[in-house]
Amino acid sequence: MLVVLKYTLAGQPCKSCRPAPSTGAAQGTGVVRAGETEGEGIDWEKQKWAERRRRGRSCWIKDYKSLIFRHVTQSVVQPCGQLCNLESPVAKSFCKAHNTIQIPQISYASTAPELSDDRRYDFFSRVVPPDSFQAQAMVDIIQALGWSYISTIASEGSYGEKGVEAFTQLSKEAGGICMAQSLKIPHNPKLEDFDKAIQQLLETPHSRAVIIFASEEDIRGVLNATKRANQVGHFLWIGSDSWGSKGNPILQLEDVAVGAVTILPKRSSIEGFDEYFTGLTLENNRRNVWFAEFWEENFDCRLLSASKREDTSRKCTGKERIGADSKYEQEGKVQFVIDAVYAMAHALHHMNRDLCPDHPGVCPHMDTAEGKILLKYIRNTSFNGSAGTSVVFNKNGDAPGRYDLYQFQMTNSSTPEYKIVGQWVENLQLRLEELQWPDGEQEVPISVCSLPCKTGERKKRVKGMPCCWHCELCDGYQYQYDETSCRLCAYNMRPNPNRTACQPIPIVKLEWHSPWAIIPVFLAMLGIIATIFVMATFVRYNDTPIVRASGRELSYVLLTGIFLCYIITFLMIAKPDVAVCAFRRIFLGLGMCISYAALLTKTNRIYRIFEQGKQTVTAPRFISPTSQIAITSSLICVQLLGVLVWFAVDPPNTIIDYDEQKTINPKLARGVLKCDITDLQIICSLGYSILLMVTCTIYAIKTRDVPEDFNEAKPIGFTMYTTCIVWLAFIPIFFGTAQSAEKLYIQTTTLTISMNLSASVALGMLYMPKVYIIIFHPEMNVQKRKRSFKAVVTAATMSSRLSQKPNERPNGEAKTELCENPAADPMSQATKKTYVSYNNLRI
Numbered sequence: 001m002l003v004v005l006k007y008t009l010a011g012q013p014c015k016s017c018r019p020a021p022s023t024g025a026a027q028g029t030g031v032v033r034a035g036e037t038e039g040e041g042i043d044w045e046k047q048k049w050a051e052r053r054r055r056g057r058s059c060w061i062k063d064y065k066s067l068i069f070r071h072v073t074q075s076v077v078q079p080c081g082q083l084c085n086l087e088s089p090v091a092k093s094f095c096k097a098h099n100t101i102q103i104p105q106i107s108y109a110s111t112a113p114e115l116s117d118d119r120r121y122d123f124f125s126r127v128v129p130p131d132s133f134q135a136q137a138m139v140d141i142i143q144a145l146g147w148s149y150i151s152t153i154a155s156e157g158s159y160g161e162k163g164v165e166a167f168t169q170l171s172k173e174a175g176g177i178c179m180a181q182s183l184k185i186p187h188n189p190k191l192e193d194f195d196k197a198i199q200q201l202l203e204t205p206h207s208r209a210v211i212i213f214a215s216e217e218d219i220r221g222v223l224n225a226t227k228r229a230n231q232v233g234h235f236l237w238i239g240s241d242s243w244g245s246k247g248n249p250i251l252q253l254e255d256v257a258v259g260a261v262t263i264l265p266k267r268s269s270i271e272g273f274d275e276y277f278t279g280l281t282l283e284n285n286r287r288n289v290w291f292a293e294f295w296e297e298n299f300d301c302r303l304l305s306a307s308k309r310e311d312t313s314r315k316c317t318g319k320e321r322i323g324a325d326s327k328y329e330q331e332g333k334v335q336f337v338i339d340a341v342y343a344m345a346h347a348l349h350h351m352n353r354d355l356c357p358d359h360p361g362v363c364p365h366m367d368t369a370e371g372k373i374l375l376k377y378i379r380n381t382s383f384n385g386s387a388g389t390s391v392v393f394n395k396n397g398d399a400p401g402r403y404d405l406y407q408f409q410m411t412n413s414s415t416p417e418y419k420i421v422g423q424w425v426e427n428l429q430l431r432l433e434e435l436q437w438p439d440g441e442q443e444v445p446i447s448v449c450s451l452p453c454k455t456g457e458r459k460k461r462v463k464g465m466p467c468c469w470h471c472e473l474c475d476g477y478q479y480q481y482d483e484t485s486c487r488l489c490a491y492n493m494r495p496n497p498n499r500t501a502c503q504p505i506p507i508v509k510l511e512w513h514s515p516w517a518i519i520p521v522f523l524a525m526l527g528i529i530a531t532i533f534v535m536a537t538f539v540r541y542n543d544t545p546i547v548r549a550s551g552r553e554l555s556y557v558l559l560t561g562i563f564l565c566y567i568i569t570f571l572m573i574a575k576p577d578v579a580v581c582a583f584r585r586i587f588l589g590l591g592m593c594i595s596y597a598a599l600l601t602k603t604n605r606i607y608r609i610f611e612q613g614k615q616t617v618t619a620p621r622f623i624s625p626t627s628q629i630a631i632t633s634s635l636i637c638v639q640l641l642g643v644l645v646w647f648a649v650d651p652p653n654t655i656i657d658y659d660e661q662k663t664i665n666p667k668l669a670r671g672v673l674k675c676d677i678t679d680l681q682i683i684c685s686l687g688y689s690i691l692l693m694v695t696c697t698i699y700a701i702k703t704r705d706v707p708e709d710f711n712e713a714k715p716i717g718f719t720m721y722t723t724c725i726v727w728l729a730f731i732p733i734f735f736g737t738a739q740s741a742e743k744l745y746i747q748t749t750t751l752t753i754s755m756n757l758s759a760s761v762a763l764g765m766l767y768m769p770k771v772y773i774i775i776f777h778p779e780m781n782v783q784k785r786k787r788s789f790k791a792v793v794t795a796a797t798m799s800s801r802l803s804q805k806p807n808e809r810p811n812g813e814a815k816t817e818l819c820e821n822p823a824a825d826p827m828s829q830a831t832k833k834t835y836v837s838y839n840n841l842r843i
Contacts, residue, residue: 102371133401163213178467233438456499561594
């Protein structure tokens with residue numbers, strides 16, 4: 001039965017390799033078997049070699065802090081367990097050798113992540129968390145601080161390289177963290193190596209956060225190089241447990257280290273140990289064969305007995321006291337050494353209880369048990385450790401990860417010191433409000449490759465660098481669908497101001513208060529007033545000669561058409577709905593059709609009268625007022641029939657045209673509410689009226705020589721010439737603006753003004769002279785001598801022919817001349833001589 005006691009000393013490591021003693025451990029850790037007592041007056045050197053010879057099995061180690069459990073004589077239990085404080089590279093080789101002979105080991109210092117591989121190191125366990133947990137804590141810290149662009153520095157060797165490797169792997173699994181630089185400090189580095197590392201870090205200035213898995217000497221070298229480069233406050237250090245809360249790495253470099261966040265496994269100071277350890281002397285601690293060497297190193301003196309120190313001549317008196325005559329601080333791993341010893345003790349105790357229930361001490365079953373059995377008991381061990389925390393092992397033999405998080409901060413007294421700002425126990429607990437940063441920054445500094453894109457911008461990632469991107473604005477009618485893509489809004493939508501979603505495009509129409517509407521409405525109102533005035537005048541003086549000579553029936557029809565041409569302006573500007581759209585179709589071409597149908601009937605009547613009068617004095621057919629109304633009505637019915645067909649094929653409806661005002665700038669985009677009438681349909685609706693207008697113009701040209709005393713041919717001609725000019729100007733404007741964003745306004749205004757001008761020309765040239773005579777010269781509005789149709793035609797024909805030159809007059813023509821003979825009778829009146837030929841006149 002083994003009773004395990006454990007003590008740990010602080011001091012400088014032994015520089016020579018020593019055999020492990022049976023009664024003690026390196027550097028102040030001892031294991032004493034039951035029945036053994038401390039010897040007195042034992043020579044230190046003889047004791048060391050005597051122990052080595054007495055050992056049936058011994059372990060050679062480099063680190064005198066290691067505690068070797070189970071170096072017993074061949075008469076003691078053969079399966080052995082071992083407690084090790086080996087650096088990770090040594091531990092790996094050590095463990096491989098002991099795995100071969102199936103000896104379980106429990107380490108209180110080895111943190112290399114690869115030791116968690118139970119396929120290679122299946123007999124290895126540890127009471128300290130592996131660096132993979134430390135790396136996970138670092139990843140969690142990075143994410144909590146919102147950093148995504150990180151650099152790493154590692155000391156060459158297992159600790160640094162494997163720590164960075166674990167961090168890199170975990171950061172990839174976590175996502176959102178990219179490596180800017182991954183630097184390695186070589187063995188025995190020079191100043192140039194540290195300066196080069198800092199210059200490399202500065203090549204990626206946005207990567208301010210730096211993970212350090214390095215030794216204390218390398219940490220000092222990096223901080224010194226930072227100061228030489230005048231980059232104090234630029235880097236944001238995240239230190240591993242090798243930095244922890246130690247003062248040595250940052251001695252006289254406190255300004256460079258301010259803001260550094262470091263990690264240290266949770267540990268506690270063991271009560272009673274300081275009192276015990278500071279009370280050790282050469283007289284009361286002879287069981288530890290290396291205590292004398294520690295004494296020389298600690299007090300920088302020489303013992304008289306077989307001392308190997310040659311660098312000092314000062315002799316040890318033996319009265320020196322630890323802590324009083326030398327600096328003393330409890331070693332941080334004391335807690336883990338105790339937990340490791342108790343873990344092995346608990347495992348052996350449970351193993352002994354199960355295998356030797358009725359046998360005191362070690363029974364044959366336990367004596368011949370394999371290492372796998374002891375390993376099983378070690379892995380199942382669970383107890384409260386020396387610091388009050390539970391000691392357990394997972395399936396890989398690792399202890400739970402428990403870390404304190406420190407930050408090196410400036411205190412109120414301007415003296416920087418480490419302050420605990422959180423902890424990591426399976427998950428992060430970081431008090432962000434307690435963090436302080438270099439240069440007095442209040443907010444958490446940023447360490448990102450690219451700043452977050454603004455709203456409405458998408459990330460275009462840099463190939464191979466998921467944390468680096470360029471920001472591209474979602475342009476046109478696109479909105480930000482997610483952080484990496486833009487999508488096009490629906491045809492009736494546009495992006496909102498920050499381009500995070502789509503919103504409906506505003507609907508517009510031609511408003512009454514718009515300048516585009518005010519001008520045509522003003523002209524239409526003037527025209528309507530004038531038309532009503534003319535119509536009222538004609539009605540008032542309906543039986544006067546001028547009104548009767550104008551052809552009252554067709555005049556009223558023509559005035560109705562002119563009135564409708566003005567009215568259509570209001571229908572074109574009114575808010576579109578089904579009723580308005582129906583009236584637009586009806587009246588768009590109807591007013592012009594009525595006007596030009598009446599004028600065409602008039603000019604055709606005049607043309608037929610005088611053309612037939614050239615051949616005969618018989619009146620042509622269909623020149624009576626009733627016939628004229630019938631002809632005009634038939635021409636108008638053609639327009640109405642076309643409108644009815646249009647209604648049947650394509651019923652009136654309203655649409656919202658989003659293409660008409662879909663500008664390059666979405667802010668200016670508008671949906672146009674309008675009737676479902678295309679430009680081609682408008683032209684087709686007006687086409688028949690234009691055909692009547694052209695035909696009327698042709699007849700006006702043919703009747704241009706008829707004397708104005710007998711008809712309205714010349715005013716009608718001038719009216720048609722002017723109207724043609726108006727509509728010739730309308731067509732290029734109407735179709736030339738078909739692609740304009742202002743199409744709705746330009747085309748509507750152009751169309752209504754053209755119709756207003758056409759109506760105004762007809763009203764002004766055909767009716768205003770008559771109204772002027774009726775109102776202002778009533779003496780001219782009297783009945784003249786009635787003449788028969790024959791006389792009218794004959795006189796008109798004669799007048800037409802007299803307009804020709806005498807030598808061009810054909811024989812047999814009737815001619816009228818005014819002859820004067822002043823020589824015969826100066827006072828006599830001029831005599832009128834008429835020569836009439838009836839060769840071609842059919843009576």
